[in-house]
Amino acid sequence: xxxxxxxxxxxxxxxxxxxxxxxxxxxxxxxxxxxxxxxxxxxxxxxxxxxxxxxxxxxxxxxxxxxxxxxxxxxxxxxxxxxxxxxxxxxxxxxxxxxxxxxxxxxxxxxxxxxxxxxxxxxxxxxxxxxxxxxxxxxxxxxxxxxxxxxxxxxxxxxxxxxxxxxxxxxxxxxxxxxxxxxxxxxxxxxxxxxxxxxxxxxxxxxxxxxxxxxxxxxxxxxxxxxxxxxxxxxxxxxxxxxxxxxxxxxxxxxxxxxxxxxxxxxxxxxxxxxxxxxxxxxxxxxxxxxxxxxxxxxxxxxxxxxxxxxxxxxxxxxxxxxxxxxxxxxxxxxxxxxxxxxxxxxxxxxxxxxxxxxxxxxxxxxxxxxxxxxxxxxxxxxxxxxxxxxxxxxxxxxxxxxxxxxxxxxxxxxxxxxxxxxxxxxxx
Amino acid sequence: xxxxxxxxxxxxxxxxxxxxxxxxxxxxxxxxxxxxxxxxxxxxxxxxxxxxxxxxxxxxxxxxxxxxxxxxxxxxxxxxxxxxxxxxxxxxxxxxxxxxxxxxxxxxxxxxxxxxxxxxxxxxxxxxxxxxxxxxxxxxxxxxxxxxxxxxxxxxxxxxxxxxxxxxxxxxxxxxxxxxxxxxxxxxxxxxxxxxxxxxxxxxxxxxxxxxxxxxxxxxxxxxxxxxxxxxxxxxxxxxxxxxxxxxxxxxxxxxxxxxxxxxxxxxxxxxxxxxxxxxxxxxxxxxxxxxxxxxxxxxxxxxxxxxxxxxxxxxxxxxxxxxxxxxxxxxxxxxxxxxxxxxxxxxxxxxxxxxxxxxxxxxxxxxxxxxxxxxxxxxxxxxxxxxxxxxxxxxxxxxxxxxxxxxxxxxxxxxxxxxxxxxxxxxx
Numbered sequence: 001x002x003x004x005x006x007x008x009x010x011x012x013x014x015x016x017x018x019x020x021x022x023x024x025x026x027x028x029x030x031x032x033x034x035x036x037x038x039x040x041x042x043x044x045x046x047x048x049x050x051x052x053x054x055x056x057x058x059x060x061x062x063x064x065x066x067x068x069x070x071x072x073x074x075x076x077x078x079x080x081x082x083x084x085x086x087x088x089x090x091x092x093x094x095x096x097x098x099x100x101x102x103x104x105x106x107x108x109x110x111x112x113x114x115x116x117x118x119x120x121x122x123x124x125x126x127x128x129x130x131x132x133x134x135x136x137x138x139x140x141x142x143x144x145x146x147x148x149x150x151x152x153x154x155x156x157x158x159x160x161x162x163x164x165x166x167x168x169x170x171x172x173x174x175x176x177x178x179x180x181x182x183x184x185x186x187x188x189x190x191x192x193x194x195x196x197x198x199x200x201x202x203x204x205x206x207x208x209x210x211x212x213x214x215x216x217x218x219x220x221x222x223x224x225x226x227x228x229x230x231x232x233x234x235x236x237x238x239x240x241x242x243x244x245x246x247x248x249x250x251x252x253x254x255x256x257x258x259x260x261x262x263x264x265x266x267x268x269x270x271x272x273x274x275x276x277x278x279x280x281x282x283x284x285x286x287x288x289x290x291x292x293x294x295x296x297x298x299x300x301x302x303x304x305x306x307x308x309x310x311x312x313x314x315x316x317x318x319x320x321x322x323x324x325x326x327x328x329x330x331x332x333x334x335x336x337x338x339x340x341x342x343x344x345x346x347x348x349x350x351x352x353x354x355x356x357x358x359x360x361x362x363x364x365x366x367x368x369x370x371x372x373x374x375x376x377x378x379x380x381x382x383x384x385x386x387x388x389x390x391x392x393x394x395x396x397x398x399x400x401x402x403x404x405x406x407x408x409x410x411x412x413x414x415x416x417x418x419x420x421x422x423x424x425x426x427x428x429x
Numbered sequence: 430x431x432x433x434x435x436x437x438x439x440x441x442x443x444x445x446x447x448x449x450x451x452x453x454x455x456x457x458x459x460x461x462x463x464x465x466x467x468x469x470x471x472x473x474x475x476x477x478x479x480x481x482x483x484x485x486x487x488x489x490x491x492x493x494x495x496x497x498x499x500x501x502x503x504x505x506x507x508x509x510x511x512x513x514x515x516x517x518x519x520x521x522x523x524x525x526x527x528x529x530x531x532x533x534x535x536x537x538x539x540x541x542x543x544x545x546x547x548x549x550x551x552x553x554x555x556x557x558x559x560x561x562x563x564x565x566x567x568x569x570x571x572x573x574x575x576x577x578x579x580x581x582x583x584x585x586x587x588x589x590x591x592x593x594x595x596x597x598x599x600x601x602x603x604x605x606x607x608x609x610x611x612x613x614x615x616x617x618x619x620x621x622x623x624x625x626x627x628x629x630x631x632x633x634x635x636x637x638x639x640x641x642x643x644x645x646x647x648x649x650x651x652x653x654x655x656x657x658x659x660x661x662x663x664x665x666x667x668x669x670x671x672x673x674x675x676x677x678x679x680x681x682x683x684x685x686x687x688x689x690x691x692x693x694x695x696x697x698x699x700x701x702x703x704x705x706x707x708x709x710x711x712x713x714x715x716x717x718x719x720x721x722x723x724x725x726x727x728x729x730x731x732x733x734x735x736x737x738x739x740x741x742x743x744x745x746x747x748x749x750x751x752x753x754x755x756x757x758x759x760x761x762x763x764x765x766x767x768x769x770x771x772x773x774x775x776x777x778x779x780x781x782x783x784x785x786x787x788x789x790x791x792x793x794x795x796x797x798x799x800x801x802x803x804x805x806x807x808x809x810x811x812x813x814x815x816x817x818x819x820x821x822x823x824x825x826x827x828x829x830x831x832x833x834x835x836x837x838x839x840x841x842x843x844x845x846x847x848x849x850x851x852x853x854x855x856x857x858x
Contacts, residue, residue, distance in 0.1 A: 001501070004433055072430070073802055102531065104802035106841070146799050169844040172851050173798050369602050370575050373502055373533035412535070412841045415598040422601050 001083065003245040005076035010068055013060040015236040017272040017341060018229070020059075022348035025229075025340060028312035029302060037312045044215050045222040047123040050116065053230040061233065063115075070114045070147055074103045075237070079245035080407075084371040086391065093394040093401040095387060096249065098242045098270055100408050101374065105170070107409030108266045109140030109225055112234035116223050117144035127151040127220040129213035131181065131206030134160055134331030135167025136377075136409060137225030142176035153220070155181035155189075155209040158201035160331070166413050181206040188212050188308075202324065203334075204307020211310060226263025227305060227314075227339045235269025242404060243273060253282050254404035256390055260382035261286035261295065261353070262332045264339030266408035272341070275350065284351040285390075286342060287382040289333050289361070291429045292325035294318065295346050295353035303337060316343040326429045328358050329417035330378035354386055359428035361385045362421040365411070377409035378417050430512065432674040434505035439497055442489040444665040446701040446770060447658070449488075451777035454658075454769060457741035458731055466741045474643050474651040476552040479545065482659040490662065492544075499543045499576055503532045504666070508674035509836075513800040515820065522823035522830040524816060525678065527671050527699055529837050530803065534599070536838030537695045538569030538654055541663035545652050546573035556580040556649040558642035560610065560635030563589055563760030564596025565806075565838060566654030571605035582649070584610035584618075584638040587630035589760070595842050610635040617641050617737075631753065632763075633736020640739060655692025656734060656743075656768045664698025671833060672702060682711055683833035685819055689811035690715035690724065690782070691761045693768030695837035701770070704779065713780040714819075715771060716811040718762050718790070720858045721754035723747065724775050724782035732766060745772040755858045757787050758846035759807035783815055788857035790814045791850040794840070806838035807846050 018025060027036035039051045046054075053061060063071075082095040100108035120128055128150055132138030138154040145152035154176050161168055161180035171178050181201045182189035188208040192199055199205075214222035224231060239257075246254065257274050259267030264286075271284045278284075286295055298317035305311035307321055316337045319325075323336040345351035358378070365381035367388065368374070376384060383405045394401035411418065420426045447454060456465035468480045475483075482490060492500075511524040529537035549557055557579055561567025567583040574581035583605050590597055590609035600607050610630045611618035617637040621628055628634075643651035653660060668686075675683065686703050688696030693715075700713045707713075715724055727746035734740035736750055745766045748754075752765040766772075774780035787807070794810035796817065797803070805813060812834045823830035840847065849855045 002436055004435060006433060007431055104804070143802060147802070165848065166841075166844040169848045169851070170804065170841075173795065173804055173844070173847050175799060366602065370604060373572060373576075375533070375599065375602055412595075412599075415595040415602070418602050419594065419598040422598070 001081045003079040003248045005241060005244060007072040009244065010072055010075050011237050011240040012068070013062050014233045015240055015273045016056060016059055016061055016233055017275050018057050020275045021341065021344050022350050023344060025344060026315040028314045031304070031309065031313055045211065047119045047125065047221065049119040049123065050230050053233055054228060064118065067115050067118050071111065076241045077102050079242055079249065081249065082372050085368060088367065088371045089388065089391045089395065091391040091395040092398060093391040093403050095391060095403045096246065097405050097407040098238055100238060100266065100406060101410035105136070105140040105143050106412065107136050107140065107377065108235060108238060108269055108406070109137050110143055111237055111269065112225065112231045112265065113140040113144035114147065115234045117148040117150055120221050121148040121150055125150065125219060125221045127153065127217065128223045129153040129210040129220055130223045131155045131203060131210045133157050133203045133334065135164055135171070136332055138176070138178070139167060139170045139174070140225065141223055142171040142174040145176065146174040152176040153213060154178045155183060155206040157181055157203055157206050158199065164413070181209050183209060185209065186212045202307060207306040208308045208310055226265040229341060231265050232268040232272065232339055232341055235265050236272050238269035238406065239271060239273035242270060246404070251402055253277055253280060254402045256283040256285060256401065256403050258285045258287060258383050258386050258390070258403065258405040260333060260379045260408060261288050261338060261342065262335045262379065264342040266406050268339060268342060270404070270406040275345070278350050284345065285386055286346065286351055286353045287386045288353065288355050289328055289330055289382060290355045290357045291328045292319065292334050293355045294336065294338050296355045300343065300347055305337065314340050316340050317346065328429060329414060330358065330382060332379040333382065356382060356385045357428050359426060362426060364388050375411040375418070376407065377411045378414055380408045430510045432508040432677045434670060434673060436501040438673065439501055439504050440666050440669040442491050443662045444669055444702045445485060445488055445490055445662055446704050447486050449704045450770070450773050451779050452773060454773060455744040457743045460733070460738065460742055474640065476548045476554065476650060478548040478552065479659045482662055483657060493547065496544050496547050500540065505670045506531050508671055508678065510678065511801050514797060517796065517800045518817065518820050518824065520820040520824040521827060522820040522832050524820060524832045525675065526834050526836040527667055529667060529695065529835060530839035534565070534569040534572050535841065536565050536569065536806065537664060537667060537698055537835070538566050539572055540666055540698065541654065541660045541694065542569040542573035543576065544663045546577040546579055549650050550577040550579055554579065554648060554650045556582065556646065557652045558582040558639040558649055559652045560584045560632060560639045562586050562632045562763065564593055564600070565761055567605070567607070568596060568599045568603070569654065570652055571600040571603040574605065575603045581605040582642060583607045584612060584635040586610055586632055586635050587628065593842070610638050612638060614638065615641045631736060636735040637737045637739055655694040656766070658770060660694050661697040661701065661768055661770055664694050665701050667698035667835065668700060668702035671699060675833070680831055682706055682709060683831045685712040685714060685830065685832050687714045687716060687812050687815050687819070687832065687834040689762060689808045689837060690717050690767060690771065691764045691808065693771040695835050697768060697771060699833070699835040704774070707779050713774065714815055715775065715780055715782045716815040717782065717784050718757055718759055718811060719784045719786040720757045721748065721763050722784045723765065723767050725784045729772065729776055734766065743769050745769050746775065757858060758843060759787065759811060761808040762811065785811060785814050786857050788855060791855060793817050804840045804847070805836065806840045807843055809837045
């Protein structure tokens with residue numbers, strides 16, 4: 001069963017979790033001065049509206065109508081009860097998911113891409129530079145820039161550029177310029193290429209190129225698809241809609257809210273609006289790959305956001321900014337750190353974290369596809385693994401647990417991973 | 430703006446156009462006897478319920494609840510007003526599309542695949558054999574068979590099997606057995622392989638293999654994804670929903686209804702419920718590729734449905750059953766004939782037909798993707814080309830034309846075609 005809201009019922013304000021956090025957020029630190037970063041430090045890269053949101057303590061932030069007009073092209077997204085999966089598991093649990101795969105780019109990423117493009121356009125910016133690994137973020141930003149008449153320059157990790165041509169084509173279809181990174185367009189790229197002409201690149205190098213591009217072009221800003229407070233803020237529309245839709249389904253509150261966690265944006269989008277319900281026993285669960293176990297095995301300390309050490313230092317769980325995880329199929333979960341807001345919640349015991357190897361993740365993905373129908377992205381399948389285990393635990397205890405998770409994206413551009421799994425070629429890490 | 434119906438508002442009966450046709454349908458002819466084909470002739474291949482629907486003159490046919498339960502996983506599909514496209518075209522026309530791309534298989538095909546799987550299961554069949562070219566039909570049937578606990582054997586044209594591995598993986602994810610055709614599994618396949626071990630196959634050979642498989646296995650039936658009356662019947666749910674949704678949008682009737690046409694199932698699904706509105710001036714338009722101009726340049730005569738000449742002969746527009754069109758990207762429109770119901774309407778002037786070369790089709794696809802967002806399948810893009818030309822004609826005359834078309838499928842597994850178009854490699858036929 002699907003629970004739908006009409007386009008007019010889209011939330012009109014984002015939910016800011018900052019006033020509800022168990023402890024106040026710690027500021028990012030300037031790597032040169034060792035002092036907290038201020039708005040002026042960020043101005044070369046971001047519009048002032050987003051910098052304001054990044055540092056805001058206001059409980060609600062209105063969503064401009066121009067952003068809502070674009071979001072309404074696919075939002076509110078459906079809330080779906082996964083009854084066929086429940087039946088296959090013979091569980092008394094009721095499983096609901098928020099279907100973010102219905103966006104044109106196929107994931108939750110456009111929720112913030114559209115907002116970021118709007119604010120940049122409003123402040124006179126003509127061009128945005130960004131990096132992308134597997135390509136989900138790059139395609140979402142390409143879409144948003146096309147809609148607001150901005151140029152979009154994407155530095156795509158060279159290995160992905162060559163292995164995942166469909167994601168590159170999707171970005172180009174929406175008008176973006178996409179180059180394999182490292183490229184000849186930046187000093188950072190040229191330096192790496194001179195040292196190692198055959199390099200397959202890394203997200204860290206791509207970030208360096210995109211930041212340099214933005215810093216060296218007056219008309220250009222930089223854009224990030226996860227980790228930062230304002231990105232998580234834009235995603236809270238997911239959880240706000242889900243609350244309305246659970247009520248339509250006759251549920252009061254979920255017992256557990258689950259999302260996969262790379263930088264933290266899809267998880268936070270669904271889970272943050274439930275943080276005020278912590279006192280009522282709503283559990284929040286982050287699911288990460290065993291190959292990149294940031295929350296489950298990382299240290300809680302100040303670290304750089306990028307591999308190259310160019311960004312401010314932020315307080316988070318981290319595997320070290322030079323950590324390079326194995327090349328698992330869930331490319332969107334291969335990040336050495338996590339959003340400071342997520343880490344704050346985990347550190348204080350308001351959110352749990354669990355890690356799975358990708359073999360068990362793809363088993364869950366296949367069970368979902370064969371019972372419910374849709375084929376999930378490898379990232380999303382991490383959440384599904386945890387959902388199935390929660391539902392089986394409820395079966396053990398005979399408990400009518402209400403489980404809510406974020407179906408953050410479809411796997412139609414990841415079918416090569418399924419091919420590997422179905423034919424015994426998946427490396428289980 | 431999107432116009433949504435709740436899952437409870439799904440139509441409960443299919444619309445049978447046969448009593449409304451301009452002239453009575455002509456029966457299929459047995460190639461051996463020259464006599465009309467009867468139910469017993471079809472019994473080795475199809476369940477009796479479908480044979481009954483194929484020959485029915487009843488105006489409405491109830492949809493079993495078990496079928497509705499599955500369809501409701503994604504239906505009713507949205508009706509979307511393409512306002513950003515209207516604005517880009519500066520047209521006074523109002524453009525609406527029915528978004529059939531939201532099904533798990535990404536097209537309208539599951540509407541009939543689910544029904545066919547249900548009726549086969551109900552009559553004790555354990556296994557279905559079918560052919561697929563580009564893979565849209567095969568993936569829809571794989572999905573439906575998984576849901577009703579049937580085995581699914583797909584003979585996939587060898588060229589597509591090797592060039593489009595993602596479609597093959599999608600079928601396997603839903604549990605189907607997929608072999609490149611010609612295969613060693615049938616006499617038909619072995620004969621071709623002996624003659625030409627390097628053959629890339631054809632839809633005609635694949636049909637021969639699937640029919641032989643069904644005819645030689647007691648537990649197995651054959652299934653077809655277009656052309657036949659019962660297939661078109663199952664698709665009418667699209668147009669029935671669209672009528673309800675146009676009323677929600679404040680429209681009375683569309684001025685013109687447009688769909689791409691290969692075998693005729695997506696066009697008919699949307700258009701047939703509007704056939705009774707012919708007297709009120711509702712225009713119906715079939716759009717086909719210039720490379721396979723069945724309705725615009727074919728002869729109206731009895732011909733075989735397949736290349737090999739094994740099926741009954743049917744009265745239709747045909748380019749000759751041995752016609753092999755150029756390898757355009759819209760693989761779903763490469764059929765030498767068309768559904769007899771569609772041909773009946775065209776022959777009697779109740780439906781128009783127009784043909785476009787694929788260069789102009791991809792121009793339209795790109796304009797749609799860059800204004801509305803979603804990336805259409807190459808087949809669907811044929812309809813969009815005609816929609817844009819209708820909207821521009823309305824601009825010439827200053828007319829408030831209401832245009833309705835079928836967004837039959839997404840192009841996420843066809844991005845290779847966009848790559849060719851964007852980089853000047855598309856062969857324009």
